[in-house]
Amino acid sequence: MDTYADLIECEDVLLFANAAITATGQREFHGGAGEQRLSLDFLHRYVHGNYPGLYAATLALDVNDHNAALIIATVLRERSAADGRLIARRLARMSPARVYRLFRQLQRDGVNNRRTRAIVRDWLLARPDLAFDAVKYRSAVKAAVRHAHLTPPGELGDFLFAPRRRARFQTPVLEAWRRAHYDKNALYELPYTVAEGFAARHGISRAVFLERIAPRLTRLERLRLTGAARGSGVETGADLAALPLVRAASYVLSLPVDERRQHVAALRAGARRVAGARTGTWGSVTAVLDDSFSSYGSPVKRRRPLAVALACHYLLEALASRYTGLWLSGRAEPVAARPAGATPLGLRVLDALETRPDRLVIVSDGWDNAPPGLAAEVLRVWRRKLDPAGEVRVAHLNPVYDADRFDVRRLSPLVPTAGIRDAEDLPALVELARFAEGRTGLGELRAYLEERACSI
Amino acid sequence: MLDLTGLVTMPAQTWGSVRLVPLVRPEPIVDLRLHARVYGDELSMALLPDRTVYTAYVPHAFVASWTGDGTPAAAYGTQLGEPLRHVPIRTHRRLVQREAKNRLRILPLHLALEGYLALHYDLPGIAWEEWTRAAVAGGLSPRVEAAYSGAHVRGLDDALRVFEFHAGQCGLLLYVGDTLASAFVTPHPEDYRALHPTLIRDLYGELIYEYALHYPVRDFRAAIDDSRVDTLADLRREAERQGEEWAAFHDSVMAGGLRAPNVRDVYRLGRFTLQRFLPVFDRFAENHIGEMITDDQGRTAYLKTFRLSQAQVRRGYLLSRLAENQWSLPDTAAALGVTTGELRARMDRAGFGHLLRPESRVGGHIRT
Numbered sequence: 001m002d003t004y005a006d007l008i009e010c011e012d013v014l015l016f017a018n019a020a021i022t023a024t025g026q027r028e029f030h031g032g033a034g035e036q037r038l039s040l041d042f043l044h045r046y047v048h049g050n051y052p053g054l055y056a057a058t059l060a061l062d063v064n065d066h067n068a069a070l071i072i073a074t075v076l077r078e079r080s081a082a083d084g085r086l087i088a089r090r091l092a093r094m095s096p097a098r099v100y101r102l103f104r105q106l107q108r109d110g111v112n113n114r115r116t117r118a119i120v121r122d123w124l125l126a127r128p129d130l131a132f133d134a135v136k137y138r139s140a141v142k143a144a145v146r147h148a149h150l151t152p153p154g155e156l157g158d159f160l161f162a163p164r165r166r167a168r169f170q171t172p173v174l175e176a177w178r179r180a181h182y183d184k185n186a187l188y189e190l191p192y193t194v195a196e197g198f199a200a201r202h203g204i205s206r207a208v209f210l211e212r213i214a215p216r217l218t219r220l221e222r223l224r225l226t227g228a229a230r231g232s233g234v235e236t237g238a239d240l241a242a243l244p245l246v247r248a249a250s251y252v253l254s255l256p257v258d259e260r261r262q263h264v265a266a267l268r269a270g271a272r273r274v275a276g277a278r279t280g281t282w283g284s285v286t287a288v289l290d291d292s293f294s295s296y297g298s299p300v301k302r303r304r305p306l307a308v309a310l311a312c313h314y315l316l317e318a319l320a321s322r323y324t325g326l327w328l329s330g331r332a333e334p335v336a337a338r339p340a341g342a343t344p345l346g347l348r349v350l351d352a353l354e355t356r357p358d359r360l361v362i363v364s365d366g367w368d369n370a371p372p373g374l375a376a377e378v379l380r381v382w383r384r385k386l387d388p389a390g391e392v393r394v395a396h397l398n399p400v401y402d403a404d405r406f407d408v409r410r411l412s413p414l415v416p417t418a419g420i421r422d423a424e425d426l427p428a429l430v431e432l433a434r435f436a437e438g439r440t441g442l443g444e445l446r447a448y449l450e451e452r453a454c455s456i
Numbered sequence: 457m458l459d460l461t462g463l464v465t466m467p468a469q470t471w472g473s474v475r476l477v478p479l480v481r482p483e484p485i486v487d488l489r490l491h492a493r494v495y496g497d498e499l500s501m502a503l504l505p506d507r508t509v510y511t512a513y514v515p516h517a518f519v520a521s522w523t524g525d526g527t528p529a530a531a532y533g534t535q536l537g538e539p540l541r542h543v544p545i546r547t548h549r550r551l552v553q554r555e556a557k558n559r560l561r562i563l564p565l566h567l568a569l570e571g572y573l574a575l576h577y578d579l580p581g582i583a584w585e586e587w588t589r590a591a592v593a594g595g596l597s598p599r600v601e602a603a604y605s606g607a608h609v610r611g612l613d614d615a616l617r618v619f620e621f622h623a624g625q626c627g628l629l630l631y632v633g634d635t636l637a638s639a640f641v642t643p644h645p646e647d648y649r650a651l652h653p654t655l656i657r658d659l660y661g662e663l664i665y666e667y668a669l670h671y672p673v674r675d676f677r678a679a680i681d682d683s684r685v686d687t688l689a690d691l692r693r694e695a696e697r698q699g700e701e702w703a704a705f706h707d708s709v710m711a712g713g714l715r716a717p718n719v720r721d722v723y724r725l726g727r728f729t730l731q732r733f734l735p736v737f738d739r740f741a742e743n744h745i746g747e748m749i750t751d752d753q754g755r756t757a758y759l760k761t762f763r764l765s766q767a768q769v770r771r772g773y774l775l776s777r778l779a780e781n782q783w784s785l786p787d788t789a790a791a792l793g794v795t796t797g798e799l800r801a802r803m804d805r806a807g808f809g810h811l812l813r814p815e816s817r818v819g820g821h822i823r824t
Binding site for chain 2: 343
């Protein structure tokens with residue numbers, strides 16, 4: 001039997017999980033960056049202060065990198081109890097640029113306890129090619145090495161702290177960096193971001209540079225440069241299907257409508273890859289997808305909520321055996337979606353319920369305004385009166401953190417709401433959402449967190 | 457009551473103390489469109505797919521290069537056809553450079569408002585000796601009315617930014633603290649989309665500014681009575697009823713204050729008529745001043761209103777009584793039941809003192 005305190009704890013942790021999955025401290029459609037950061041900062045302090053044990057354990061959930069870095073920084077600063085291996089595993093999943101930024105922040109905050117140094121050391125040693133990192137993130141590696149009191153192996157120390165001491169380096173990438181200062185051909189062996197600076201210094205034309213650096217581009221650089229490179233007649237060969245679904249969807253939505261259609265196959269292939277063994281196992285699914293004006297996001301997160309909805313559309317299509325996707329605008333072609341119009345969620349939810357699905361998934365920022373609160377009423381009457389047994393499983397996924405509520409905005413207390421950032425997490429989130437329904441208690445939640453911690 | 461036939465009220469969107477009620481035109485008016493130059497592109501006339509001929513209009517205080525030499529000027533009063541009446545504006549050079557080339561802008565100055573009052577009352581028709589020479593020759597303009605730019609009304613910028621357009625939206629009723637601050641109607645959705653951002657640079661009376669500092673307005677919440685629902689079809693019926701109820705609630709209760717009793721035809725072009733209207737200057741009711749364009753059946757195609765503050769209502773009341781009595785001070789004083797001296801004092805307090813000659817000079821003597 002759960003006590004009242006347990007229930008509150010369970011609720012707080014879920015609230016925090018939702019926030020940590022969605023919030024990035026950036027401007028959203030309804031709130032500025034300052035509000036978002038202030039609200040998120042409070043939430044981290046609150047959860048860390050009240051539930052120090054669970055606070056670090058949320059790293060096992062699909063919290064986004066921004067929040068993972070915040071959690072790790074807080075844990076290391078406050079020296080609170082946390083599983084060091086969990087931190088190490090989470091760091092290994094983050095992009096190196098973000099980890100180096102975290103190390104910088106630790107340095108700035110003067111956090112230099114033994115555990116911090118061990119974590120920095122282990123992470124650096126586990127890097128597949130530290131010399132490559134030293135070239136690409138030179139000042140960051142230098143700062144981390146200095147902060148953790150490490151002695152870099154071999155000639156790396158010289159490269160970082162006294163590059164002129166050696167006439168030549170044995171490591172190929174370090175040697176390429178040295179030669180790139182005077183040799184135009186050497187710079188093509190360097191990572192793109194570093195080579196770009198050398199290319200400018202040598203006065204190499206953009207077309208020639210892109211042509212020759214193309215094999216060295218990372219996945220995201222390929223995608224980012226596609227349009228610009230095509231202008232110079234270079235194909236970067238970005239593979240949309242291999243990218244995270246939301247990232248691919250964002251890219252597709254940035255194109256003119258006519259060009260979007262040729263990428264539908266890639267999005268479908270990406271969704272099938274993510275669905276994997278679960279393809280076609282979800283029964284009949286209906287999704288209500290939000291393409292109202294608020295799904296534009298903000299200039300810094302351009303069309304992010306819409307991209308999440310689009311990615312969920314293709315993923316659910318792959319997961320379901322029978323799928324119906326309903327856009328708020330009534331648009332039939334999902335790739336042609338554009339963020340415009342009001343949010344008549346209530347009537348669209350009704351349309352969805354009429355298809356008699358096994359599952360109903362609503363992807364929306366929860367600002368139901370035409371008329372306000374109708375979706376909540378429709379869902380309430382449906383749950384209370386027409387489907388008390390819960391035959392249709394309803395879940396609401398919300399990509400936007402609401403700074404005023406310290407949570408994602410809910411549609412109705414009767415329908416579980418979970419924050420979503422990457423469409424890949426959708427199956428896990430629908431699972432997490434069941435805790436929000438209040439049928440499962442704190443014990444199960446703790447067990448779930450431990451299980452997740454072991455599985456990653 | 458204004459004839460808003462053809463416009464359908466959609467559910468309001470609230471943000472803090474601001475309530476925005478969209479007006480949707482199922483069938484847009486295609487033969488009245490924003491002047492092509494408003495879009496910064498004279499060729500846009502040719503862009504109309506069916507090449508229909510349309511009448512152009514220019515909103516009041518709209519800035520564009522109306523003059524031949526390309527310097528910016530503001531339209532003086534809403535106009536049909538070519539904007540012939542315009543006021544040149546001098547802008548700081550750096551400001552001009554910062555403006556995006558094709559950006560729509562409406563004069564963010566008090567000109568918009570002082571223009572309104574002056575447009576309605578031109579000059580004293582008879583040169584009564586009490587009036588100064590300037591008042592007789594130049595009318596009441598320029599008189600500055602105090603008003604707040606939309607940017608100063610708290611929460612209005614956010615409300616306009618997060619507002620979600622409806623398909624076919626041609627207008628907006630803007631409420632602050634559940635008081636109608638401004639009504640805005642355009643003939644075509646494209647015009648509306650072009651002009652929506654300019655609402656933030658509009659002027660609002662001090663009343664609106666103060667109301668915005670008050671509590672947030674209560675949002676409508678849909679409520680379905682579940683005892684009347686047995687099937688999904690029932691639920692849909694009830695849900696649709698909620699939408700209709702909300703729109704109807706607004707139509708009957710909230711837009712009640714928008715009346716245009718003193719309408720004056722200003723200009724007629726094709727089947728459209730440009731009109732200006734004044735309120736009755738009743739100190740205990742809402743008073744809106746504005747301009748509109750109506751078609752041959754009297755339906756509103758374009759509308760823009762400004763809510764007067766109490767001080768402005770008092771001034772307007774004085775002006776209207778003076779106009780009724782052909783601008784004669786003694787007659788007006790008699791009509792108001794006060795002495796001429798008291799009327800002078802009232803006019804002085806209302807800010808019209810500079811229009812009157814000093815009392816000692818009036819009376820038939822000392823004419824130099």
